[in-house]
Amino acid sequence: MATVSELGNGALAELTVLDLSHYVAGAYCGKLLAAFGAEVIKIEAPGVGDGARQVGPFPDRSPDPEASALYLYLNTGKKGLTLDLASEGGAAILKELVTQADVLIENFAPGIMESMGLDYATLSAINPRLVMASISNFGQSGPYRDYRADTMVEMALSGQMYVNGDPEREPLSSTGYQPSYQSALYAYSGIMAALIARDRDDRGQYLDVSIQEAMASEHQFTLNGFTASGKIRMRSGNRYGSVHPTTILPCKADDNGKPGLVSLGISDPTQYVLFLQLLDMSELLDDPRFANPQMCAVNYRDFDALISSWFMDHTAEEIVNALQDNRIPAAFVNEVSDVLDDPQYEFRGFWKEIDHPVAGSHRYAGLPYHLTEAPPVYERANLLGEHTDEVLREKLGYDSDRLGQLREGGVI
């Protein structure tokens, strides 16, 4: 057996991954494999590359395909190869690479890989040990297979959106890319399961991940209520379920004038009693409207009005500390800028300083877990086509003449 030091740069160092992703879903999955040392070869169309390069945000709001935050974050640790997969020459090179690959990830619309002659049947004939993962909006089959979607449409059709927001107003999606991220996490686990099975069965397999299904699997509580009793879970505003105060409340601004907000997560009757004691408002327990967290949820407007003066007298930091000292769940309400200064993240070393020749040095979110024997590696994202020559020379033995021809023909 290999020792950890023999494994070198991580738990997955023996793996070669062909990452045909664009935008978020496939790219995040490839990034995770790269973090554990897999050689992840990001394959992009010559010239333009991954569409994520056009999204941003960009430094000084000036678009630059090598400085899009979305691309930079999702492609750390990868090698960059350009290849025109739609050309015969490009598809042929991909097939050559497949002979040496363990994993292939793609998130094209269903049918695209097939149209390029690169479907699983073809690729597995070339390399039966290949694990191929396809991530798509609605999966590779069924009536919505060719439907289009973005974050909001996935939030809608997975049932997530209906329960977000105010019951009196329209349901809320989130900005960002949560559905794609979740599908990437399912794909990652599916790939690892397939690799573990490959050790035993000596064959690869195909993985079909639907973004809709990934998100539909992330709110069992909505489904459970319906299957049990026909209950349709409704939006509950900036509160959670049938207990209060599990909510976000305004409080006193801090010394820098930042408007105060604080998060409470009180659902347990004991915590509820302690909370009211702390506010010196235990008499509310005698009022049937506020006798317990369930009743409090029904009368939350009156309750919030009654406790608001105490909250407006204290900053978020004072409130979080006072409540947590009494083991009552409370938390800060952070913007994506605030989390960069979070002392707990600082303590855990969550932020990784990564330098990039175009975008410069910045702090990237790391993985949310530490492995004692397999620490993740964090390296910058590839430039477009940065490793094209290196990969084709080393993997396929191409020489300068061949590379020159391919470049002239627009294949790479």
Next chain:
Amino acid sequence: MAATAKGPLDGVRVLDLSRVWAGPHCTRILADLGAEVIHISGRRLVGRREVTRETAKVLGTYPDNDPGERHWNRNVLNNDMGRNKLDITLELNTERGVELFKRLVKISDIVIENYSPRVMPNLGINYSVLKAINPAIIYCSMPGYGPEGPFHHFVSYGTTIDPHSGLASRMGYPGEEPHMSGNAYPDPASGMFATGAIMTALFSRYRTGKGQHISLAQAESGTALTGEASLGYQLSGEVPPRIGNGHVRKAPHGAYPCKGDDKWVAISVGTEAQWTNFRDAIGEPGWAVDERYLTLEGRLQHQPELDGHVADWTRSRDAYDAMRLLQDAGIAAGVVVNADELMNDEHLNQRRFFWKFDHPEAGVQTHAGQPIRLSETPARHYRSAPTLGQHHPYVLGELLGLSDDEITDLEETGIIGYTPLVRE
């Protein structure tokens, strides 16, 4: 072939001390993939002693709102999380309980818990202790903020992790405060990270023979899932504002009211080609050729008026009709489905996404299936959720070799049991 294939995690044994959602979501996936997941609970943690019909009705999670004689076996939340798992009880605050747990560690591959970081040390259990018993053990702990550090002691739930992590800042009505997910989304999201980490450790262990400790912080999960935005802030200097269902590069983009009570369709129009198709699809109304809406820039600038026009079109239409009509024209559109519509969704049902489980005490229940769809070693429906303590004979008898008398003695001394204990 696939129907009888062994699951990819066949032969992997998991000791599952996790509770509520984040941890159970992870072990549910491991179980769907064929691992032998033994859920272990202390009976004080199983929940309240009594559930009245009134309470059941408020919660809505007992079949037909009837808690039955043993409500703890009828709660559909627990039965969804517990599917494909085995169950034993064990009082870990007793010497004998811990001793039995350690004997199980010796013959297991993975231990997972999502307690607050003070619980396991209080029981005398930490990674070094487990490693000494079984060097190949993979131990995953996943408290809210991590086992050490200035906030490690914070009491947390998915609902408070959500605003802390920055996730909630990415949801909200225009110009308003961050909005919590209605789903405690950080719970399953952390469960997903834990699943991937455990599989990575397992893959590694098959090569090195060594286990390891996975220390996951749920708050960091949410922050990793908004990593493009925190990096974007550093590049652009701008904190992204809350824009409801709007989009910085697409308009119209939102949820629009449809015929019926609380029915909505989400419509997303980005490129010029999509705008032209959208206009055609809704019958080229006069307003749509207004010069304010000619360019994306104009449409983004005049969103309220534009949204008003789109809502006028959707309001008289069935949400599904609107979705199909727009999708047929190549426009991203989707019904904002509620629980009923989701479970009856024709697409998900054609893909056989939902799994039915027949539970001896809760009857037939439908749960979400497994999005990890592997062609050769598929995730499977092995068994419905166990009843509390159902697998004492297998786990304590067969696996640990305890005699019937010994098991009876454990029962009589309260180390194991079949009913919850009142929480002090």
